[in-house]
Amino acid sequence: MHYVLGISGLYHDSAAALLGDGRILAAVQEERLSRRKNDARFPERAIQSCLDQAGITAGDLAAVAFYEKPILKFSRTLEVFLGWAPRGGRAFARAIPDWLGGRLDLRGRIRSALPKLRVDCPILFTTHHEAHAASAFFPSPFAEAAILTVDGVGEWATTTIARGSGATIEPLEEIQFPHSLGLLYSAFTAYCGFRVNSGEYKLMGLAPYGDPHWVETLLEEVVSLHEDGSFRLNLEYLDPLAEDHLTNERFHDRFGGPPRRPDEPLEKRHLDLARSIQVVTERALLGLVRRAHEQTGSAHLCLAGGVALNCVANGRILREGPFQKLWIQPAAGDAGAALGAALAAWHGPLDRGGFGAPRIPRASDAMGGGFLGPEETPEAVEASLKRLDAVWERLAPEVLQERVVEALIAGKVVGWVQGRMEFGPRALGHRSILGDPRSPDMQSRMNLKVKFRESFRPFAPAVLAERSAEFFELTGESPYMLLVAPVAGAQRIPVAHEAEGLDRLKQVRSTLPAVTHVDGSVRVQTVDPDRNPQFYALLKHFEAKTGCPVLINTSFNVRGEPVVGSAEDAYRCFINSQIDVLAVGPCYLERERQLHAALPRSFEAIPD
């Protein structure tokens, strides 16, 4: 078998992925193993985990592919400083030593991290957006498609349109730095007091509470959207090289004050800005999507890049865009680019240094439900629990499900750790915290007591795929929780008087209040028996007892923590939060029976 290892990292969200004869065998984010959220370090643990899952060593690899061209990126960095001077001195003094300290010699770095790598094993380099495009198209179910990748920046490109056909990706056109939708969204993320490269989805969650009255100002002064789908940023308002905030004094004067510090309260102004930048991003993306359709004439669209994690925009692309079908790489950010780099090397033509392998698209997709990470054996789970002095019962699968469903019906919050770990930012029912969506106070309770995060953050429903249409206005499936759709009319409850700002959170708007956003939308995960059999069985069980085929599904972690990986991580998180029940592998644990009230945490807390 030919094994190809893909690597991404050294900027944010490091990851590794492994192919065996083109099949995706494993993919892991470094943060899940190192316990440091958005870990950007070279992904040594993730690489080892991928090799272990396949039962091979680095000596068995046929190629290693890195997700960027480091020298091209370095030269772009230098050129940007030349273009931006005399501003940017501090950023230069921080960035350049980092580059000279090992980021340039990636071949040397990879070989020293993998001493068993054969001397003749090639180390290949895709471009950043080629890796994103490959991660979007090659695992998709489409034989041909338009490919759109949108992020902060790669080498020069921030947005690309390509055409995918068979095993070929043909890049057509791109938008280059500094004109970047990802950069623009990150600037607002930082301005509203959230961390760049991880707080963007918080800003998206905040948007429905605000009014869009900054949209025209934004479009006139900060970003111009053109007829042909392209856009340009006005750099008089932004500072793309700033280290803390990406906005400057002129921006602060125009938008009502200095950036919000994370510990300061959210004001109406922040809610309105969140809504406004969301509206602008959606308009820009719809323009890009229309352009991609014009350029390719395809009926299918594949999306990747960090901006493709904006599931509200994705829902609009599906509903209002010109494409009939949409497939989004579940690890759309830079972690997924590790997988893309490996796939680009595998299918890349021989004259470019690839393997020239053909591609046969699968009817669903090639992501294996997104469950590409490690899994512990029941014995390993019990050994961990024993080491931590936990109190548990080992149950047969049906009994475990029965007990979990009983707990959920009783209004308890359940930690659910089963099977292989997810690859990508969403927990899809293998490393999840579950709750009953019919409870009106479940959202606040789970946010404040279990996840220790902002009460405005909405949760997502996991629904049996075959009953999704009864509850949500969603055409097609959403197995990776990457689409937002309105609640179906029959489930809506009219609101007599609309409250203001965050008070809107308390108003019940549907029969599933804990997962319904204030604008009546939901971020849906459809669960089918092929991709996700264990979670499907649990939902079926819950449906049989309650008639409701929906559960709240949120990632198993607390604020500042990466999603849990092992049984040990899960037990520590269970003890240190207010989760009532933990089901990890075959083991069932109840909070009141545990000896510990608290345990040292297994992660480095990253501030917002």
Added chain:
Amino acid sequence: MSRPETIRSLRDRFAIGASLIPPVALLMIASRAGWVPGSPRAYLAAMPVVLGLGMLFPIFVEPWHRRFSRMRAWLGGRLVFLLFLGVYGVAVVPMAFLMRLVGQRPIDLSRSGSSWVRSKGFGSLRDPF
């Protein structure tokens, strides 16, 4: 999946022991100037001793090793930062102004017109550039 790194190879042990030598060397220099008690010879003799102690009993010496490493990294980081700030002022800024004088600016800051650029292809996978 969340294991602390506990490997103690010979290399790790040597690094822990060796990291104690520079502070002793500083003490030796200070003693020569008469700022601290003790003879320079005694400090010189202490150097192989701390190296050996570090290698034999890394667990006792590690807290000091960590403290010194942090201090060294902090100092090194500050020095490198200042050095590169100087490079920026002396080399990058003048070069940027010269380029602008001859009408060149490597980043496109204009606000009008399409920003689409025809793709030049992905290039060879073998090249890091």
